[in-house]
Amino acid sequence: xxxxxxxxxxxxIVEGDAKPGVTFEKRGPAGTVPAGLEKFYGxxxxxxxxxxxxxxxxxxxxxxxxxxxxxxRLEVPLDYTKPTGDTITIGVLRYxxxxxxxxxxxxxxGGPGASGMxxxxxxxxxxxxxxxxxxxxxxxxxxxGIGASEPAVRCLSNAERDADRxxxxxxxxxxxxxxxxxxNKAYADKCAAGTKFGAAMxxxxxxxxxxxDMDVLRSALGDAKxxxxxxxxxxxxxxxxxxxxxxxxxxxxxxxxxxxxxDQLQSLVAQGAGFQKAxxxxxxxxxxxxxxxxxxxxxxxxxxxxxxxxxxxxxxGSRKLSYNDAITATIQALYSEQLWPxxxxxxxxxxxxxxxxxxxxxxxxxxxxxxGNYSTITDAFSAVHCVDDQRLTDKNALLETARQYKAAAxxxxxxxxxxxxxxxxxxxxxxxxxxxxxxKAEGIPPLLxxxxxGDPATPYEAGVNLAKTLNSRLLTFEGVQHTVFLQGQxxxxxxxxxxxxxxxxxxxxxxxxx
Numbered sequence: 001x002x003x004x005x006x007x008x009x010x011x012x013i014v015e016g017d018a019k020p021g022v023t024f025e026k027r028g029p030a031g032t033v034p035a036g037l038e039k040f041y042g043x044x045x046x047x048x049x050x051x052x053x054x055x056x057x058x059x060x061x062x063x064x065x066x067x068x069x070x071x072x073r074l075e076v077p078l079d080y081t082k083p084t085g086d087t088i089t090i091g092v093l094r095y096x097x098x099x100x101x102x103x104x105x106x107x108x109x110g111g112p113g114a115s116g117m118x119x120x121x122x123x124x125x126x127x128x129x130x131x132x133x134x135x136x137x138x139x140x141x142x143x144x145g146i147g148a149s150e151p152a153v154r155c156l157s158n159a160e161r162d163a164d165r166x167x168x169x170x171x172x173x174x175x176x177x178x179x180x181x182x183x184n185k186a187y188a189d190k191c192a193a194g195t196k197f198g199a200a201m202x203x204x205x206x207x208x209x210x211x212x213d214m215d216v217l218r219s220a221l222g223d224a225k226x227x228x229x230x231x232x233x234x235x236x237x238x239x240x241x242x243x244x245x246x247x248x249x250x251x252x253x254x255x256x257x258x259x260x261x262x263d264q265l266q267s268l269v270a271q272g273a274g275f276q277k278a279x280x281x282x283x284x285x286x287x288x289x290x291x292x293x294x295x296x297x298x299x300x301x302x303x304x305x306x307x308x309x310x311x312x313x314x315x316x317g318s319r320k321l322s323y324n325d326a327i328t329a330t331i332q333a334l335y336s337e338q339l340w341p342x343x344x345x346x347x348x349x350x351x352x353x354x355x356x357x358x359x360x361x362x363x364x365x366x367x368x369x370x371x372g373n374y375s376t377i378t379d380a381f382s383a384v385h386c387v388d389d390q391r392l393t394d395k396n397a398l399l400e401t402a403r404q405y406k407a408a409a410x411x412x413x414x415x416x417x418x419x420x421x422x423x424x425x426x427x428x429x430x431x432x433x434x435x436x437x438x439x440k441a442e443g444i445p446p447l448l449x450x451x452x453x454g455d456p457a458t459p460y461e462a463g464v465n466l467a468k469t470l471n472s473r474l475l476t477f478e479g480v481q482h483t484v485f486l487q488g489q490x491x492x493x494x495x496x497x498x499x500x501x502x503x504x505x506x507x508x509x510x511x512x513x514x
Contacts (some may be wrong), residue, residue, distance in 0.1 A: 011174075011253045023047045023070075027222025031248055036083045041219040053091050053117065053148040055376075057369030062121040065403075069095050069121055074220060076144070078197060078213045079204050081326075086197060089165045090150030092141045092212050093117040095124050099134030103223040103250075105500065106139045106214060110256070110483075112207075112388075115147035116140040124484050130497050136227065142219060143210045143237075147378045151196035153205065155187060155379040158372050165366070166322045170310060172419030180419075185427040188386075191379060192429045203430035205380075206387040211241040215248060225250035227500055231483045232256040232458055234387075235466065238447075239439045242470070246443035251500050255450040256483040259462035260438045260469045264389045265401040270459050278334040278456035279411050285337075286344055293351045293375035295345075299411045305350055307414055314355035321355030327412060330360035334456045335482040338345030386425035388434045395420040414500035438469055447472040448499045448506070450492065454480030473505040478513040489514060 029042035049507075050063035050071040063069065073089040093116075095105075109119035120140020127133050145153040156164060169180045192198045214237070218226045227250045230238035235254035242249050259267055286292040294301040309323035333343035339361070346357035367375035392398060402418030449472050451463020460476075467474035477484045477492050485496045491512030498504050 014496060018095070019046070021048055028219040030219045030222050031224035032245075035221060037077075037080075037216070040076055040083070040216045043075060044218050045070045045074065045220055047094065050093060050117075050121070053093070055147055055152070056367065057371060058116060058367060058375065059118045059121075062118040063093075069093055071117065071122065071148075073148075073150075074141075074213070074217055076216050078200065080209065086200075088144060088197075088201075089150045090217065091117050091143060091150075092139060092217065095120065095127065095138040097133065097135060097137050097340075101137065102135045102138070102501065103225075103227060104139045104218070104221045105132060105136035105227045105229065106217065107229045108143070108231065108237050110230075110234045111146075111377060111381055112143070112233045112384035113146055113377035115142050115375065115377075117142050117148055123486060126488060129265075130486070130493060131501060132497055135501055136156070137221070139217070141214075141222065143380075143384075144213055145195070145201065145205050145383055146376055151201060152376045153191060153201065153379050153383045154194045154376055155191040155382070155400050156374075158192075158368075158374055160373050161366070161378070162319070164505040165325055165362070166313065166320060166321065168324060169421070170414065170416050172417050172421075176261050177419055177421045180421040181426075184424040185421065187382075188424045188427040188429060191383060191424075199429040202383055202428065203387065203433065205383040205430075206275075206433045207237055207240045207384065208244075208433050208435070210237055210243050211366055214241055217247050218248065223250075224248075227251045228256070229253045229485060229500075230498075231485075233258060235449075235458075239466070239470065240435075242444045242447065243435070244439075245441050249445055249462065250449075251503055252447045253444075253485060253496050253500065254447060254463075254466065254472075255485045256458040257449055257451060257463040257466040258458060259465050261465045262462075264392065265397060268401060269404045269408050270462070271457060272405045272412070274459040275331060275334055275408040276411060276475065277455060277459075278480055279330075279409075281454060282334060282340055283341065285340055287434055289344060291344070291348055295348050299413075302347075302411050303413065303415070305347060306330075310414060310416075312315055314350065314353060316355045316359045319359065321350075321359045323414065325362040326350065326355070326358050328365050329358040331456075332361045332365040335486055337480055382424055386428040387430055387432055389425070390432060390436075391428075393425055393426055395422075395423060398422075441470045441472075444470060444472075444503055445503075448496060449473065450473060450475045450477060450483075450485055450496070451503035452477045452479055452481060454478075455482050456480075457482045469513065473508065475506055476511040478511060 026044040033041040053071045054060040071093050077083045077085040108116045117140045142149040195201050235257045238252045238254045283298040306326045313320035313322045324359045333339040367377045398420035407411045449467040451460050453460045495506040
């Protein structure tokens with residue numbers, strides 16, 4: 001790709017007169033600029049109050065409590081192969097550095113589908129406690145099609161999402177499989193129909209396109225090279241960026257890695273094993289409490305408590321707690337030990353025929369606010385996944401994976417025969433656009449990969465494998481949670497902060513413990 005080298009960027013700032021409450025900044029272009037994209041790389045940004053960028057109760061709360069953040073929109077091509085065609089916008093949030101600034105620190109919380117703007121706003125409190133706050137503007141962005149970015153991918157209405165959570169799809173007979181596949185095809189069709197630009201938007205929702213947006217953002221912010229922290233799926237974004245723009249990498253922290261050596265089915269089984277491991281740790285804690293409802297064989301006890309919901313959900317006011325929601329709530333709580341007391345409360349409520357806490361945990365997973373409004377996280381997850389990962393159409397392989405998953409995570413076995421219904425991606429109205437094969441480390445400076453021994457969602461070995469594949473440094477955290485950097489663990493935070501500021505990696509084999 002032809003690029004235009006730029007040795008430095010200039011900054012112009014205009015406040016006040018043109019638009020009250022808006023600060024216009026032009027800091028780019030900076031670094032290398034692909035030919036034909038100059039107007040995007042050098043665009044002016046209009047910073048303003050973040051309130052208009054809130055799309056859910058969650059983001060309203062996040063932005064409202066952080067008056068020292070500001071937001072803007074970044075214009076990018078819908079299709080990078082057609083830079084003079086339709087454009088879309090990316091929502092961006094900034095907490096400004098308080099001292100001698102190195103540059104910007106971009107972050108992504110994962111998902112895919114989670115709001116990077118809301119996540120960054122939520123990080124400000126912990127971020128202020130580190131030296132990063134003096135040296136970097138903290139930048140959160142909503143990837144294309146997500147949150148405040150426009151247009152947003154929207155497949156189901158709030159009412160349809162509520163109904164979908166009550167649809168168990170447990171019938172694995174041929175007729176049941178056919179019905180499930182019909183529903184999955186209808187969902188894919190609704191995603192195209194409910195999203196501006198339709199299939200064209202869905203075709204350009206992948207990580208391939210997100211990293212190009214990140215490079216435009218890097219330049220518009222005035223940074224010649226990128227500093228970035230990616231969590232969970234955000235590690236895939238970081239890895240893809242490093243492969244696509246190796247010359248533009250300054251420092252990347254990848255925490256909670258997606259395993260580059262596994263295919264989609266292998267990753268699913270590994271994740272099941274990871275959640276079983278975290279569940280076992282929860283049980284050790286639970287059975288030390290006086291009111292733990294899971295006794296004897298915990299897998300059996302958990303199933304006996306939850307599987308009656310398959311036949312009869314529990315009323316929670318005007319809503320119902322389904323089996324799916326009880327499992328989702330449990331998964332949500334296994335992401336962090338801090339949520340274990342809430343899961344214990346929820347399981348005790350379920351034992352008493354109530355479902356308030358479990359439904360609340362499930363709502364948090366799906367990002368549903370108290371007014372019944374959902375964010376786009378679930379729809380965006382599908383949109384990214386369906387163009388990032390190869391289509392799964394081999395029903396024998398699907399059936400075998402379902403069997404392996406039940407074996408890897410026996411606490412999640414609902415007692416029904418495994419099924420092999422094609423998911424919505426098999427009917428997706430856009431092609432797979434991601435690269436195939438493991439990532440390549442040519443031209444990439446050493447990165448910092450952080451992996452947690454008891455991570456349920458992205459198991460420890462995934463981080464080991466990513467660090468090895470990228471020829472980067474691995475930092476091990478001994479704990480039970482999903483991701484750890486900038487979450488109050490001094491050993492991990494000190495190592496990551498030092499790396500980001502002066503690019504000094506921790507010693508090989510460094511381990512931290514809670």
